[in-house]
Amino acid sequence: MPRASKLTLDERERRFVKGVVEGKPLTQAAKDAGYATSTAEKKSYAILQRPLVKSEMTKALERAGVTLVHIVQPIADALTATRSYIDPKSGLLIETSVPDHKIRLEASRDAVALFGGIPKVGEATPTAHGLNLFIAVDHGQGRSGEMPPQVMQDISPSGPSTTPLARTPDL
Structure with a gap:
C-alpha cells in the first residue's frame, strides 16, 4: 500500500525551523532539534529544502515582517x-x-x-524561467572606469547556442 503523504511537520522539523528562525547555524539547529550529529552535519541543508519545512520557514519570515x-x-x-x-x-x-x-x-x-541560474558543477537544474543566463567578464583591459551598460537584444528560450561568442572592441 502506498505511503500517505505527510501533511504536517514532525516535532524535530518544527524544532529545526524554530532554531533556524532564531539564527542558529543549520547544523546546530538540526542537532538541537534532536537529529543525530551525523545527520545534522550531512543533511541539515536537505532538511531545510523539504517542502513543508520551506513552507514553515516562509511563514516564520512573514510573521517576523520579512518581505521579498x-x-x-x-x-x-x-x-x-x-x-x-x-x-x-x-x-x-x-x-x-x-x-x-x-x-x-x-x-x-x-x-x-x-533566479535559479547557473547550477553548481554536476547539478542538473531547470533554468530560470526557461532562460540561460551568461555573464561576460572583462579581465582587465587597462580601463579603470565602469563599462557602459549593454542591453541584450536577442533573448531566446534556453538551449545550447550555436552562435560563437564575439568580443566587444576595446574602447
Whole structure:
C-alpha cells in the first residue's frame, strides 16, 4: 500500500525551523532539534529544502515582517557598490565612484542563484524561467572606469547556442 503523504511537520522539523528562525547555524539547529550529529552535519541543508519545512520557514519570515524586498534589496544595492575608504588624516569616510568589483561580483552571484541560474558543477537544474543566463567578464583591459551598460537584444528560450561568442572592441 502506498505511503500517505505527510501533511504536517514532525516535532524535530518544527524544532529545526524554530532554531533556524532564531539564527542558529543549520547544523546546530538540526542537532538541537534532536537529529543525530551525523545527520545534522550531512543533511541539515536537505532538511531545510523539504517542502513543508520551506513552507514553515516562509511563514516564520512573514510573521517576523520579512518581505521579498528585504531579501532582494541588499543584493540590488550591492550590484552598484563603489569603493570607500577612511582618510587617515581626517578619519572621515570617503566614498568614491570607483566600482567595488569584488562586492558587485558576489552580489551578481547571489542574484543569479536567487533566479535559479547557473547550477553548481554536476547539478542538473531547470533554468530560470526557461532562460540561460551568461555573464561576460572583462579581465582587465587597462580601463579603470565602469563599462557602459549593454542591453541584450536577442533573448531566446534556453538551449545550447550555436552562435560563437564575439568580443566587444576595446574602447
